[in-house]
Amino acid sequence: MMEHLHGHDHDSCTPDLDRDLAVTGIRSPEEKPAQVISDEKTSPSRVVEPVIEVTPLSLEPEVIVRSSQVPVVVLIGSAVDPGMTALRRDLKNRAASAALRWIFGVVDADRFPQVVRAFRPTTLPSVTVVAGGTGVRAWTPADGAEVDCGDWAEQVVVTVSARLEGLPEDAVTDGADQATAGTSFAADPRLQEAAELVGHGDAEAALVLYDRMLAEYPDPAAASTLHRARAAVAVLARTGDMDRSAVLSAVADARRGPRGDVDTLLRAADVLVLLDRPAEAVELLSGALTDVRDGDGEGDRVRHRLLELLYLLEPGDPVVTLARQRIAAAVF
Structure with a gap:
C-alpha cells in the first residue's frame, strides 16, 4: 500500500504538473492539460529510452504524457552537486535494468530553473515519481536515513504501475549503448x-x-x-x-x-x-x-x-x- 512506503505523499506541496506547467509559463493557461492533448507535437516519441533529459520541451511529452503509460522517476538537482552524482548513477543503472517498466528523467536545475519550479521541490536534489501526469510521491536526501532512494523508487513504481496503460505496441526501444x-x-x-x-x-x-x-x-x-x-x-x-x-x-x-x-x-x-x-x-x-x-x-x-x-x-x-x-x- 502507498501509505506504507517512505517518502512524501502527494499533497499541496508536491506537483500537479498539468497545473504547474501553466503557473511557471512552460504552457500558456489557455492550453489544454497534457492528458487530453492529442496534437502530435505533445505526443511522446515512439522511440522509448530508459534515461532522458527533462527540458522545457521534453517535460510535457516525455514526462507528463509518457507517465500515463509507465511511471517516470524524475531526479532534480545540479550537475555539480556532489549529492547528485551517486543518485543519478544508482537510478540510471536501475532504469537500465528495468526493461522500460519505468523511465528515469534528469532535470539539470542550473540550466532549466523553470522546469524545477514546475515540480516545486522542497530541497535539491530531490526525486519525484510521476504517474498519470501528476507527481505522486517525492523523496529527498533527508529520507535517506530511512530508505534507500532506489529501493523507494522501485517500490512506488510497483504500486502505481497497475493503473497505467503501458507502452504502446508500436513503441521502439532505443538500443544505443550508453556505456x-x-x-x-x-x-x-x-x-x-x-x-x-x-x-x-x-x-x-x-x-x-x-x-x-x-x-x-x-x-x-x-x-x-x-x-x-x-x-x-x-x-x-x-x-x-x-x-x-x-x-x-x-x-x-x-x-x-x-x-x-x-x-x-x-x-x-x-x-x-x-x-x-x-x-x-x-x-x-x-x-x-x-x-x-x-x-x-x-x-x-x-x-x-x-x-x-x-x-x-x-x-x-x-x-x-x-x-x-x-x-x-x-x-x-
Missing part, C-alpha cells in the same frame, strides 16, 4: 579543434563547438568537463577587447564589492577569473544576489553568470556551497 558515451567523448576531435581556436584568439567559434558537444553528450562526466571549458572560454570571449585601463577599473570595482550596475558587476567577476581568482568572482556574484532587482531581468543575469562560473570550482568548495544556498534563497 560507450565516455569513450566517444574523449576521442571527439572537436575538443582539440576548440583548443586550437582559443589559441588563435577565436573564442566565439570555440563556444559554438562546446555548445554543440553539450547537446550531444548528456553523460555527467562529459558534460561537467565541457561546462568547465566553456565557462573559461566564455570569459575570454567577453573580455577579449578589454585594455589595461579597463582591467584595472574592473579590479577596483570588484574590491568595492557588490555595488553598482549589473554590467559593472559582471565585468568585475570576469576580470577576477582572468586573474585566476574564480572563487572571488563567485563570492562577488553570490553576494550581490540580494542587491539586484528581479523585475527587469537583472537577477536572472547575475544568477546565470554565477551558475556558469561555478563550473570553474570544485563541487565541494565551501564557496560553491554558499553560492548555491544563496541561489536557492533567491529563486525559491
Whole structure:
C-alpha cells in the first residue's frame, strides 16, 4: 500500500504538473492539460529510452504524457552537486535494468530553473515519481536515513504501475549503448579543434563547438568537463577587447564589492577569473544576489553568470556551497 512506503505523499506541496506547467509559463493557461492533448507535437516519441533529459520541451511529452503509460522517476538537482552524482548513477543503472517498466528523467536545475519550479521541490536534489501526469510521491536526501532512494523508487513504481496503460505496441526501444558515451567523448576531435581556436584568439567559434558537444553528450562526466571549458572560454570571449585601463577599473570595482550596475558587476567577476581568482568572482556574484532587482531581468543575469562560473570550482568548495544556498534563497 502507498501509505506504507517512505517518502512524501502527494499533497499541496508536491506537483500537479498539468497545473504547474501553466503557473511557471512552460504552457500558456489557455492550453489544454497534457492528458487530453492529442496534437502530435505533445505526443511522446515512439522511440522509448530508459534515461532522458527533462527540458522545457521534453517535460510535457516525455514526462507528463509518457507517465500515463509507465511511471517516470524524475531526479532534480545540479550537475555539480556532489549529492547528485551517486543518485543519478544508482537510478540510471536501475532504469537500465528495468526493461522500460519505468523511465528515469534528469532535470539539470542550473540550466532549466523553470522546469524545477514546475515540480516545486522542497530541497535539491530531490526525486519525484510521476504517474498519470501528476507527481505522486517525492523523496529527498533527508529520507535517506530511512530508505534507500532506489529501493523507494522501485517500490512506488510497483504500486502505481497497475493503473497505467503501458507502452504502446508500436513503441521502439532505443538500443544505443550508453556505456560507450565516455569513450566517444574523449576521442571527439572537436575538443582539440576548440583548443586550437582559443589559441588563435577565436573564442566565439570555440563556444559554438562546446555548445554543440553539450547537446550531444548528456553523460555527467562529459558534460561537467565541457561546462568547465566553456565557462573559461566564455570569459575570454567577453573580455577579449578589454585594455589595461579597463582591467584595472574592473579590479577596483570588484574590491568595492557588490555595488553598482549589473554590467559593472559582471565585468568585475570576469576580470577576477582572468586573474585566476574564480572563487572571488563567485563570492562577488553570490553576494550581490540580494542587491539586484528581479523585475527587469537583472537577477536572472547575475544568477546565470554565477551558475556558469561555478563550473570553474570544485563541487565541494565551501564557496560553491554558499553560492548555491544563496541561489536557492533567491529563486525559491
